[in-house]
Amino acid sequence: MRRTVGALLRKELLVELRTFESVPGMSLFAVTTFVVFHFALNRSSVEGDLAAGILWVTLLFAAILGANRLFVADADQGGFDGFLLAPVDRSAMMVAKVLTMLAYLVVLELVAVPAFAILLLGPPLGPALPQLIAVLALGDIGIAVIGTLVGALAVQTRARDLLGPLLALPLLVPIVIGGARATAPLLAFSHAGGVPARWLLTLGLYDLIFGLIAYALFDFLLED
């Protein structure tokens, strides 16, 4: 299992490194969205819950962009067929795809969060950074799991570009709630205390439940 996941993950990252299909697009999208937010809100700096909302909405949409592309190569160029012919555990593909998506998200945030701090964020990011990373990590796991599941669901449909976001957005509302509420005090000028534990708990619970569900259900999306 671990070797299969490793091989699949290597293949995914290699494909991405050679084509640069998803991650640059996602990062560019995030930065452009910050610019759009600047003009749409007519503000030069934001803080508190507004800042948290902008950050999470941008990350979410960029992530959905990536999730939509996650399985396209496999569906169009026979990746699924090749994988199904191999005598390996099918869940390995799910784990590998979640890890790929996580890697995409980490790179995306490495670009988007500094860009956000420079372009829009009023208060300094420095002191809140460790807590912000913890919240983002918890949110990323949930987004990666849902993104993988929805990506696999949507890729076999005809209207895949439309259905993917339609399915993913409502499913990710709890992540936005938890993430934005947990991040809001970190991005405020009067940075008081830490993240309320209940939001971290909500995010963690969400990750756990949907991780298990996706793991249990992914096999059914692959057999043909």
Place this chain on the structure above:
Amino acid sequence: MYGKGLRSLSIVTVAAMALALSLVFFYAPLEAEQGFLQKIFYIHVPLAIIALCGFVVGALFAIAHLRTRDSSWDMRSYVTIHMSLIFAVGALITGSIWAKGSWGHWWVWNEPTLVSFLIVFLLYATYQPLRFAIEDPERQSRYASVFAITAGAFVPMNFIAVRLSTAYLHPRVLGGTSNLPGSMRLTFMVSLAAVTLLFVTMCKYELTAKHTRAQVRALRRRLVGEDGSPARRGRTAVPAMGTQAAGRSGL
């Protein structure tokens, strides 16, 4: 096979609905603050409860479908979710009317139950488009079941998250049935039972209709051959249940 007992079930449902409505209008006391408007509670809350239960039951049927690969479970899951969606629309509309009447706005964001209900509704609104976008009937039913199970698990999770996110601005007067006076509770229970019956009856009707149509199609195909009846004209969101089974038993 699905039509058995449909007539008696329909009669019981009509009687229960009549009883519930007469209790609502003639027996239940007027609530002190909201007056007549509060009576929408007896329709709105059962609709919402049954719609949510229907979504979860649809997920259970979907689990049964994935375990047994029996397409009749997929049909049950489809019908349950379909009917729940209709009930959910009813719950959203009545909830909106109630909110307008008691708080003066058509929509209130600080009522967690209403908000989570909307999110769940938006999620399930993609169920039909998802089915519609997959042409292969076998894959369609499999993917729909995966979606139904994920969404079914999402229902309670979403309620927890939204409930946490809302500061309790409104005192939850009608939060539980335990603090209702006796006559109101009786009316509510009867309404709940009536709406449940209505849900079950409607589902049974739809199941019977779908099953009968599939049987008729299979019979006609036996009679005039494959091209006599174009089996599934174009794409469809409806599960392809019964066609193979009926055809097989006929041959």
